[in-house]
Amino acid sequence: MKVAVLLLAVLTRAGQAAETLTAFLPSPVTSAHGQTSQVEFATPLMELESGSLAHHLPAAMKNFRFAEPVWVIGYKTTILDAKGHTPPENFLCHTFLADQHVTQHSDVELKGIYSDAFTPEVRLPDGFGILFQPTDPVHWMPMFNNRGDAPTRVSMKVSLTVIRAKHITKPLRPLYGSLRSVQVPHLFFVPPGHDVRTIRFQLPFAASIHFLGTHLHPYGTSMELTNVTRNELIWRGRRTAGPESPMEVFSSATGYAVRPGDTLEMKSTYDNPSKDPIDAMAGLFFLYSRP
Ligand SMILES: [Cu+2]
Incomplete structure (x- = not known):
């Protein structure tokens, strides 16, 4: 295997710098669908003031394109301190x-992937990928929280697992994404005690859901998705251990088929053990295939 060096070629377009990801590192991940590669990038060290929530600074974001068609099959984020x-x-x-x-409140379909504090790594079910063409703009939005009393400096690093289209040996099925929050604005505050919020919506198309990942803040305990039309619980995701432990994800090659017009209900649960309101978000990131 040719060892490539990660290279960020800077193209000048209309006076603005746009990055093209042109090179790929060898990846330890194996796939029956072809040789995998790793793409890595990071924010600079970001200054986070005490109490900053859902902090997204322009200096941390990235806009780029892949130099060639790639299938994203995994996404991992890590936070690093100054050392x-x-x-x-x-x-x-x-x-x-x-x-x-990515917006929180629309029916917009996207090609993309997510991570959060309790789901820092997403691996797609085997046989599926998210296809990015060189013509697709790619926007990376990192968001930080600092609930501490002191400012801090941290960076966020990403490791993408991809299969370059030219390395595909067995076809992958494309997945598309959508995000729903229980409320907008998506940052809210939970009073002391038990807090349940629900929202109902319809998917505007027929789809099979293959992946569901949650976005919760500390003391969020579960997220549920129910097909109200069919009176079926699709999935209930809980903590794998205590209050700050990773969240379960729904991952299925078979998928859950949603018919057009089915009404879905999403339900979030928080248990705030303190005497003060706590910050919260509650959403589901969907990845689905089209029939
Ligand atoms: Cu958040």
């Missing part, structure tokens, strides 16, 4: 990598 170590506190809110700025 390059993983800090004990949790400064990751959530991130999106998509062909557009």
Whole structure:
């Protein structure tokens, strides 16, 4: 295998710098669908003031394109301190990598992937990928939280697992994404005690859901998705252990088929053990295939 060096070629377009990702590192991930590669990038060290929530600074975002067609099959984010170590506190809110700025409240379909503090790594079900063409703009949006009393400096690093289209040996099925929050604006505050919020919506197309990942803040305990029309619980995601432990994800090669017109209900649960309101977000990131 040819060892490539990660190279960010800077193209000048209309006076603005746009990056083209042109090179790929060898990846330890194996796939029956072809040789995998790794693409890595990071923010600079970002200054986070005490109390900053869902903090997204323009200097941390990236806009780029892939130099060739790639299938994204995995996405991992890591937070590093100024010395390059993983800090004990949790400064990751959530991130999106998509062909557009990801909005929280629309029926917009996107090509993209996400991560958050309790789902820092997403691996697609086997046989599926998110296809990015060289013509697709790619926007990376990292968001930080600093709930501590002191300012801090951290960076966010991304490792994407991709299969370059020219390395595909067995076809992958494309997945498309959508994001729903229980409310807009998506940052809210939960009073002390038990807090349940629901929202109902329809998907405007027939789809099979293959992946569901949650975005919660500390003390969020579960997210549920129900097909109200069919009176079926699609999935309930909980913590894998205590209050700050990773969240479960829904990942299925078979998928859950949604018919046009089916009404879905999303439900979030928080348990705030303190005497004060706590910051919260509650959403589901969907990845689905079209029939
Ligand atoms: Cu958040």
